[in-house]
Amino acid sequence: MSENCSHQCDSCTENCDSRESKPHDFSAPLHQASRVKKVIGVVSGKGGVGKSLVTSMLAVTMQRRGHKAAILDADITGPSIPKAFGIKEKALGTPEGIYPLSTKTGIDIMSINLLLENENDPVVWRGPIIANMVKQFWSEVIWEDVDYMFIDMPPGTGDVPLTVFQSIKVDGIIVVTSPQALVGMIVEKAVNMANHMSIPILGVVENMSYFECGNCGEKHQIFGESNLEQMASQYALPILEKLPIDPAFAKICDKGMIELFKGSWFENTAEKLEALS
């Protein structure tokens, strides 16, 4: 240890023994009353590709299959989860901790919109404050007996998602892309981030993949052909689902009725999640 060691490693540039023996620990503990079995991070390379829709449908699918699902809405500057589930009430804070709100089918949800007085208020915070808020959603919210928690991550692979992944023990990542979203670059960035954090990527979901004509059933690739197959095989990533552009998805999402989506979307993904050890 240096003679003048102040033990303030964050602001010191010396590489003394004290620093080596105490690597910075970013991990945040779960609330002592919480029980969460599996945590899945849902990421996208850019905003607006349908990450929140996919997160919501994944949680609904697991809940339909008899598990207890939860969503931690870490997309602090663009929170859309409460709206998709039609939740307007505010979360209850008690001296013990904050209680999430439950959807009609019993999915527990925490989002900044459940704490803001007016859900339309913009959140104009800098990265570290946003990351800290997400940590609080993990540590100060009482998540009771959750089998599968889905984290709707902030878009991109920058500072905030990185801090979140360092704080919360995530079991796997699902990457959401759309055909027009420069798939190659996004998948590569997500793979790099996941490798850096030693978190497995469970697979890729392509949203807005095609539009199926209601009359003739023909599939049209509105945004052109994507090179998802090529990218997925290059990185040995499974393609979990190809979700069409469907006005019905937008409608139930906007009406807060995502729990009523029709079809067997994400059943294969659910089996993969159930097989996680």
Ligand SMILES: Nc1ncnc2c1ncn2[C@@H]1O[C@H](COP(=O)(O)OP(=O)(O)OP(=O)(O)O)[C@@H](O)[C@H]1O
């Ligand atoms: N496959 C789809 N078919 C029809 N509408 C869709 C589809 N996917 C998403 N949408 C609609 O597009 C809008 C954006 O979706 P969503 O909020 O899930 O995106 P996001 O990636 O989470 O966006 P943000 O970056 O703002 O958080 C929503 O109104 C949603 O209903």
